[in-house]
Amino acid sequence: MSLSFRLASRNLFHDRLRFVATIVGIVFSIVLVTVQMGLFLGFERMVTTMIDHAPADLWVVPPGTKCFEDPSLLDERQRFRALSIDGVAGAVPVVIGFALWRMPGGGTTPVFVVGSDIKSAGRHPWNVLEGGLDSLSIPDAVGIDRSYFARLGVNGLGDAAEIRDQKVKVALVTGGIRSFTTTPYVFASLERARGYMGTSPNKATYFLLRLAPGADAANVRSRLQAILSDAEVLTPDEFRHRSRAFWLFGTGAGAALFAGAVLGIIVGTVIVAQTLYSSTKDHLIEFATLRAIGSSGGYIYRVIIYQALISAVIGFILAAGIGVITVAATAETALPIVMTPAPTVGLLLLTVVMCVASAISSIVQVMRIDPAVAFNR
Amino acid sequence: MTDRVIEAVDLVKDLGEGAAQVQALKGVSLALAGGELVLLMGPSGCGKTTLLSVLGCMLSPTRGTVHLLGRSTAGLPPEELARLRRTHVGFVFQSYHLFPTLSAADNVRLALDVRGERAAGAIARAGDALATVGLAGKMKAYPRELSGGEQQRVAIARAIVGNASVILADEPTGALDSANGHAIMTVLAGIARDSARGVLVVTHDPRILSFAHRIVRMEDGRIVGGEDGPAGATPL
Numbered sequence: 001m002s003l004s005f006r007l008a009s010r011n012l013f014h015d016r017l018r019f020v021a022t023i024v025g026i027v028f029s030i031v032l033v034t035v036q037m038g039l040f041l042g043f044e045r046m047v048t049t050m051i052d053h054a055p056a057d058l059w060v061v062p063p064g065t066k067c068f069e070d071p072s073l074l075d076e077r078q079r080f081r082a083l084s085i086d087g088v089a090g091a092v093p094v095v096i097g098f099a100l101w102r103m104p105g106g107g108t109t110p111v112f113v114v115g116s117d118i119k120s121a122g123r124h125p126w127n128v129l130e131g132g133l134d135s136l137s138i139p140d141a142v143g144i145d146r147s148y149f150a151r152l153g154v155n156g157l158g159d160a161a162e163i164r165d166q167k168v169k170v171a172l173v174t175g176g177i178r179s180f181t182t183t184p185y186v187f188a189s190l191e192r193a194r195g196y197m198g199t200s201p202n203k204a205t206y207f208l209l210r211l212a213p214g215a216d217a218a219n220v221r222s223r224l225q226a227i228l229s230d231a232e233v234l235t236p237d238e239f240r241h242r243s244r245a246f247w248l249f250g251t252g253a254g255a256a257l258f259a260g261a262v263l264g265i266i267v268g269t270v271i272v273a274q275t276l277y278s279s280t281k282d283h284l285i286e287f288a289t290l291r292a293i294g295s296s297g298g299y300i301y302r303v304i305i306y307q308a309l310i311s312a313v314i315g316f317i318l319a320a321g322i323g324v325i326t327v328a329a330t331a332e333t334a335l336p337i338v339m340t341p342a343p344t345v346g347l348l349l350l351t352v353v354m355c356v357a358s359a360i361s362s363i364v365q366v367m368r369i370d371p372a373v374a375f376n377r
Numbered sequence: 378m379t380d381r382v383i384e385a386v387d388l389v390k391d392l393g394e395g396a397a398q399v400q401a402l403k404g405v406s407l408a409l410a411g412g413e414l415v416l417l418m419g420p421s422g423c424g425k426t427t428l429l430s431v432l433g434c435m436l437s438p439t440r441g442t443v444h445l446l447g448r449s450t451a452g453l454p455p456e457e458l459a460r461l462r463r464t465h466v467g468f469v470f471q472s473y474h475l476f477p478t479l480s481a482a483d484n485v486r487l488a489l490d491v492r493g494e495r496a497a498g499a500i501a502r503a504g505d506a507l508a509t510v511g512l513a514g515k516m517k518a519y520p521r522e523l524s525g526g527e528q529q530r531v532a533i534a535r536a537i538v539g540n541a542s543v544i545l546a547d548e549p550t551g552a553l554d555s556a557n558g559h560a561i562m563t564v565l566a567g568i569a570r571d572s573a574r575g576v577l578v579v580t581h582d583p584r585i586l587s588f589a590h591r592i593v594r595m596e597d598g599r600i601v602g603g604e605d606g607p608a609g610a611t612p613l
Contacts, residue, residue, distance in 0.1 A: 003483060003490040010478030289474040292435060293535070294463020295491035296456060371462075372430040374470055375547050 004299060008306030011283055019311075022275040026315025027322065029268020030351055034323040036261035037347070038337030040254065042330075045338055046180040047247040048240040050114070053126050056208035058221055059234045060091070066250065067243040069112065069181070071097040076202040078231050085223050087215030092120040093190060093204035097197040101186065102162040103153030111152070111163065111186045112179060115193020125187040130157050131172035136189055143172030143187035147332065151184055163196040180247075182334045209233075265354060273358035276308060280362035284369065292371035300366050304359045312355035316348050381444075382542045382575040383432055384408040388441035390427055401427040402438070403598035409543065414569035414576040414588060416606065419595035425579045426547060428595070432577065433466050433545045434458040446542055463492050467536030469546035469565075473528045475520040475535075481507060482516040485534045492539060506538035507531070510564050526557030533564050537574075544568055544576040550585055562588045566608065 012019055045052075050068045051059075060082055062072035079091045094116045101111040116124055118136050125133070125143045135141055140160075144152060154161060159170045163186070172187065179185055186196075194201060211220055217235070224233045234242070248254030280287070287300055323339060330337045390402040401424045409415055417425050430436040432443060434450055435458075443450045445465055450458065462468075467488075475484045485503040489495075494502075507516055510530040520528055529549055536544050546565060550558030562578075562585045569576040569590070578585070586592065589606025 002495065003479075003486060006483065007476065007479060007487075010476075014478050285474065286476055289470070289476075290487070290491065291459065292433075292462070292468055292470075292474075293488050293491060294459050294461075294466070296459055299491050370435070371459075372426075372435040374468070374474055375426045375430055375435075 004303050005306050008303045009310055011279060011286075011303070012307050012310055015279065015282070018275055018279060022272060022311050023315050023318065025271025025275065026268055026311060026351065026355065027319045029264045029271065029354070030316060030319035030347060031322050031326070032264030032267070033261045033350065034319060034339065034347060035326060035337060036257045036264060037343055038323070038327060038330075038339050039335060040248070040257045040261075041338040041340070041343065042336045043180055043253065043257070044244055044248065046178070046335065047243050049177070051236055051239050051243065054094075054208055054236070055210065056092075056236060057211040057217060058209040058224070059236065059239050060207040060209060060224070060228060060231050061234055061239070062205070063230060063232055065232065065242070066246040068239070069096065071197075071205060073199065073203040073205060074207065074231055076204065078228050079204070079207050081227050082207060082209060082224055085220060085227065087212050087220040088209055088224070089212040089215075090120065090208075090210040092117055092208045092210075094206045094208060095190060095193045095197065095199055095203070096205045097193075097199065098183070099163050099186075099196045101152055101168075101184075104159065104161050105153050107153065109151060109153075110183050112181070112183045113163070113186045113188060113193050113196050115188045115190045115196075117190045125172060125174045125177060125185075127175045127177060129173045129175045131170075133172070135171040136187065138169075138171055140167050140169045140192075141171035141188070142168045142192075143174060144170055144184060145174045145177045147176070147178055148184035164198070166192075166195060168196075178334055180335055265350065269354050269358050272308070272311060272355050273361050276304070276311075276358055276362045277365065279307065280304060280365055284365075285373065287366050288369045288371055288373040291369055292374040297367065301363050304362050304366065305356060308355040308359040309352065312351045315355075316351040319351070320344070320347075380411055380447075381408045382411050382446060382573075383577075384444045385428075385432055385438075386442050386444075388428070388431055388438045388443070390424075390431055390436065391439045392427070401598055402431065402441075404441070405595075405598070405600055406441075407432075407593060407600065409575040409577050411542070411575050412569060412572035413590045414566055414578065414606075414608065415591045415593060416586065416589040417577060417579045417593050417595060418581065419601075421581075423595045424598040425595055429545050429547055429577070429579055432543075433468060434461050463488070463539065465542050467539065467541035467544045469529070469532050469536050469544065469549045471548035471551045473520070473525075473532045475528055475531055477520050480517050480519055481512060481523065481531045481534075484520070484531055485538050488535045488539050494539075502538055503534070506534035509537065509567075510534045511560075524557070526553050526560055529553060529557070529561050530564060533561070533568075537568055542574055544574060546576065546578045548580055548582075549578060550580065550582050555584060558582060558584060 062074050082091045096114050099113050100108045102108050161168050221233050327337050327339050385407045388402045388405040392399055392401045419425055431438050482503045485506050489499040510533050512530055549561050565576050566588045587607045590609040592604050592606045594602040
């Protein structure tokens with residue numbers, strides 16, 4: 001261990017109370033940023049979950065569609081026009097919309113119905129725990145997520161309820177398909193979904209296009225765009241981007257999360273800067289002595305930067321531990337906090353940058369030291 | 378005694394600004410030769426510490442020149458002055474200024490570390506320096522575990538470990554009892570036996586006059602007299 005590192009660590013640990021205050025500041029800051037970032041990532045993932053799990057090469061959507069949950073309608077003629085284009089192998093209609101679920105024990109709750117042709121590769125449920133996709137072909141059958149049983153007043157397969165005065169029966173149960181709007185998804189066949197929402201049989205919200213093997217997606221898309229006068233053709237990535245942009249920034253939710261993260265960084269930086277500054281001030285005569293015995297400015301800065309880095313690493317480890325607990329605790333909630341390796345590395349870098357930036361005020365203070373002070377104290 | 382290790386010519390040093398400005402040094406000339414122990418004496422506020430700071434390249438003189446081992450320090454930037462200090466000057470402070478969180482050996486080694494000497498040999502040299510001041514058995518002790526005299530000896534070890542040619546000591550016995558003061562001066566006098574090293578001691582302490590080769594007296598920013606010390610005639 002280098003002597004400058006030893007000096008830095010001993011300076012830091014010498015005043016335990018101040019060290020604890022520094023670490024608490026860093027942990028508070030990083031946990032706050034972690035939660036905000038994790039919520040952002042979780043939110044970002046949830047708003048595109050329906051797009052992510054759809055077997056589509058291209059989406060035909062109503063003009064101006066802002067997100068998957070935007071319930072405008074397309075005419076079925078658009079589907080046939082799409083199918084007339086070389087390279088389009090299939091066009092599966094999907095209908096979505098809000099409806100009212102009447103619970104068997106009384107009371108109602110809004111649900112978000114997703115209907116798709118069961119026999120085609122459409123927008124079907126995934127993570128199926130009980131029942132099968134075919135079971136949605138049974139009259140009145142719907143699929144719901146296990147996490148919404150209590151909300152929907154049911155206990156599992158076979159339980160009945162009503163949507164728009166029509167009987168529904170739970171025939172399929174999924175796990176982990178939750179909506180960030182907290183409105184439960186209800187999967188149904190295309191026809192019944194239209195019935196639950198009063199949608200005409202010749203209307204659909206989206207057409208999921210599958211391309212023929214070897215088809216040039218860009219070329220097919222431009223021809224589709226030319227022929228479909230009252231619709232837009234989007235790649236899955238474009239649709240995801242549009243959904244994220246709407247929910248995260250169009251609604252202000254993303255800005256709020258971002259502002260929270262920035263606030264966390266500022267608070268953390270100020271706390272670390274204040275404690276480092278205070279520590280440097282207390283050790284000023286030692287730094288003056290170092291300067292007097294001929295240490296370079298760089299040597300002293302290194303001691304201070306080491307202090308910042310030690311604080312950063314210890315603070316980050318503790319914050320990461322709390323972050324892991326938080327991620328686990330929210331995994332089954334409506335809006336889980338998501339943390340992946342890349343943002344974790346980013347948070348470590350952020351912690352280091354924050355702590356080193358905090359050392360600047362201390363370095364400025366040390367730069368002003370007159371080494372002759374060592375003779376006068 | 379051999380060549381001059383440090384020489385100041387006609388030093389003037391103004392401190393403060395405007396109406397508060399005072400002239401701390403008013404044309405001081407002083408030389409220190411290798412193998413010489415010089416006591417700098419005078420009343421408080423007469424400019425002794427300011428002179429020590431200028432000689433130690435911590436303060437730049439307003440006028441006049443300082444030559445360290447024959448090289449003028451005039452116009453050198455702060456980092457170059459720091460390099461001169463860590464290479465050629467050893468300091469002993471009245472309040473020791475040891476690092477409380479480092480052991481005695483590490484306190485001494487710090488003077489080598491700032492010079493970039495970090496090999497295993499640095500630890501051995503720190504041990505040798507502590508042995509020179511009679512603290513071979515206290516290498517792992519922390520300053521709080523040492524007496525005042527022992528702490529001052531660690532500070533001296535730190536000053537000599539890098540083979541500095543000039544040792545500048547500010548009231549090194551000021552905070553010590555008679556026995557410890559005598560022990561410290563014995564160590565400094567031992568250093569001055571090396572013809573390549575000169576020791577300048579600022580002091581008020583009449584008990585240590587016997588160690589001086591020469592005594593220089595200051596008053597009101599000027600050198601007002603000097604005489605040979607008792608050690609000047611008899612080798613220590």
